Amino acid sequence: MTRYVLGRLGSVVLILLAVCLFTYLIFFKLSPDPAVMICGKTCTPDRINSIRDVLGLNQPILTQFWEFLRGIFAGRQYGSVHCPAPCLGYSFQTNESVWSMITARLPVSITVAVGAAVLWLLAGVIGGLVSAVKQGTWWDRTAMALALGGVSIPNYVLALLLQYVLVVKLQVLPFPSAVPFADNPVLWFESYLMPWVVLAVGYACLYARLTRSNVIDTLSENYFRTARAKGLSGSLIMRRHALRPALTPITTIFGMDFAGLLGGALITETVFGLNGIGKMAADSIAKNDQPVIMAVTLLAAFFVVIGNVVVDLLYTALDPRVRVVSS
Amino acid sequence: MSDLFIVDDLTVTFPTSRGPVEVVKNLSFTVGRDDTLGIVGESGSGKSMTALAVLGLLPRGAQTSGSVRLDGTELLGKSERDLRAVRGNAISMVFQDPLSSLNPYYTVGLQISEMYQTHQGGSRRAAKQVAIEALERVGIPDPERRVDHYPHQFSGGQRQRVMIAMALCCSPSLLIADEPTTALDVTVQAQILELLAELQSTTGTGMIFITHDLAVISSIAQRVLVMREGDPVEYGTAEQVFSDPQHEYTRMLLDAVPRIDDEVPA
Incomplete structure (x- = not known):
């Protein structure tokens, strides 16, 4: 090992x-x-x-x-x-070292990515699970139709729509800004809520569909039938013999998606004017500030490569068959 | 020989787009204590559906009628909760492919002990001890160590031994073995059959042995039920069915078994 x-x-x-x-x-x-x-x-x-x-x-x-x-x-x-x-280079356009530009903006991108990931995992996995268990019912059909719609809506359309409805019309949320958590936790939460939702919707819909199909596949596995034939309780069967096998492949996809997001959510950050890595990338592309563009590319690659390794190691912990081969 | 298990006029129906289809039709048989009933037939004859119907494990939408009684208690129509108390406890099942029938994510010890704990309660440690003893009983060497191994770390024959250990850990009254030797090679098949016969003689468990292999049936069953397309074709003692088959289909099945003294076709 x-x-x-x-x-x-x-x-x-x-x-x-x-x-x-x-x-x-x-x-x-x-x-x-x-x-x-x-x-x-x-x-x-x-x-x-x-x-x-x-x-x-x-x-x-x-x-x-x-x-x-x-x-x-x-x-x-x-x-x-x-x-x-x-x-990682020096930007002569902003007269700053690229590293200090990154460290100033990374917390915003991490906050956006982590918040969105929590939302999409919860919504996607729970939604997909309920759909799988209630396969063929009105809940399943409605949820999957919504999921298809959610995947199809571009981020920026949803972002502008939400801003118009929640900020301009109903005025229930403030316009997003990178408020530090320590300054005002409530405002911090309200400020990040829309970016989280916008970023999470597409992923949540995708994960719901993935979870649903994985769980349905697992329910037709022979070992699931064995678990039922053993007389185990419904919750134990679902938890142990359906969820774990069904969710293990999702960790791979999640690791990659999350790592990708740490390198900056370009569209979401730009639309909401959040000063994260994604917005910095968009700005530097517009100004052709090459040291910054390069550093952002490297940073994104770094997160993806590290994400991959974490997923691989996690997989060896989750799937004993991989563990034996790897050791 | 008192009748432990009585199936009377069992019919299993599946709804299809072209109307209901009966996959098991008016099936009746009995299994006594210490007794082995062999159910034989081709693929699609309804053998496995019969086993699943008995435990209420049929796919969604399937309908059953008739009567299935274990020790005088009617099982058909029982609630899911009541059936759970029967499954694995009073009636156990061993399936065809032990690799896919065991969950690859958990050790065999956990898979045996979770079943024991569900039905008999007790601590995790006690249940693990039961698992070790169960593995020892089916001839797994070094059971204290092997109990923490995963299914893929066992050979095909050993996996089926694990399945049998699991099926017998709650001392069921009836064991349903659904093609338990089909996925195994011939020498391992013989070992598993020997093991089942030996365990049955020590535990007194009644057994339903489902197979498409008449040779296997002849070595293990006292009574034989021949099925074809859901219909019970012939039912009697093994001696009757093998030496004096009444039905054309049974004769055809018997003729299909290759014999060592058969002439080699030119």
Whole structure:
């Protein structure tokens, strides 16, 4: 087991290195010259050249990549500007190190992701479970029709609709803003409620459909029939012999979805004006602020890779068949 | 031999888009204590449906009529709650494919002890001890260690032994074995049959043995019921059915069994 864990962690390092390299190549070789972007309107060739010198763009690509990697662990100097470790680059448009931009915004994205995840897991799994147990009834049909509708509504449409109804018309919720929890827990909750719901609806509908089909599959398994033939109580049969097998595959999907969201909910954060990683990504794309775009891409990749490993390890705990093979 | 289990005029009907279909028709048989009834027939003859009907485990929508009595108590029409007290406790079942019939997520110990605890109560520790003893009784070596193993860590024959251990842990009056040897290879089949016969002789459990294999039936059953498309075709002692079959279909089934002295076709 320890060997398996160490092996997985080793592969994480390699994957992250490969992601770093590819991201670096894409952003610094295939996109417009960052020196020109920084130089602005009153630009001269000399100025471009001196910016290229400061950014190290005149050096060979591998040296540049090495400098970038070294910066992550040891910090980096851009002319007179110092970027302390971990340096993921420096935004000359905002005059901030990208790392400090990320750390300022990450709590907002985490709050959005965690809140939404709790909502969609609860609604999706419970809804799907009830539908499976009441298969073919009006509840099942209604819930699944709603789920299909929910999956089909784009995030931004739902966000604008909710804002119009709940904030503008009924005025039951404030306009979302990144209120810290410690300042005002009630306002914090009210501010994040709409982003959570908007983000959760699509996932909840998807998870409801997944849970329903997984549970229905499990109910037709031979071991479920055995559990009934053993005379076990209904709740024990459902809990032990239907839910656990049905929900185990959902952890995989959940791990990936949640990890993806930690890298920023681009549309939701932008529509609600929440200053998270997603909005920062959208803003930096609009301004072509390459160090930020690259760092956000790396961060998203980092979360997805780590999410994958966590799911793999969790799976070995949840499914004994995987445990034996892995050890 | 007193009759432990009496099935009288059992009919199982499924609703379909083309009207109700009877999958078991007017079936009657009895099983005595210490007695083994073999139910034989091709796939789709209604053998397994009969077993599931007895325990109220038929798929949703199925309807049953007739009478099923265990020790004089009528089982058909009992509430789900009452039937739960019978399942696994008074009547146990062993299914065909032991790998898919055991839950892959739990140790065999837990799967045996949860059943024991449901019916007999007691602590988790006591139930685990029962599981260890049950495994020992069916010949699983090193049961103290194996009780914490998962189904996929056992061989096919051992898994079926686990299923039998589980089925017998509450000392049921009747054991229904639904094709318990079909998924196993021939040598393991023989071991399982031997085990069932041995356990039956020590526990006095009545047994219904469902199979499509006449050779298996002949070695284990005292009475035989032949079924075809839901109809009971022939019912009698094993000797009668095998030596003097009355029905054309039974003769056909017997002729289909390959014999060692058969001539090899040219």
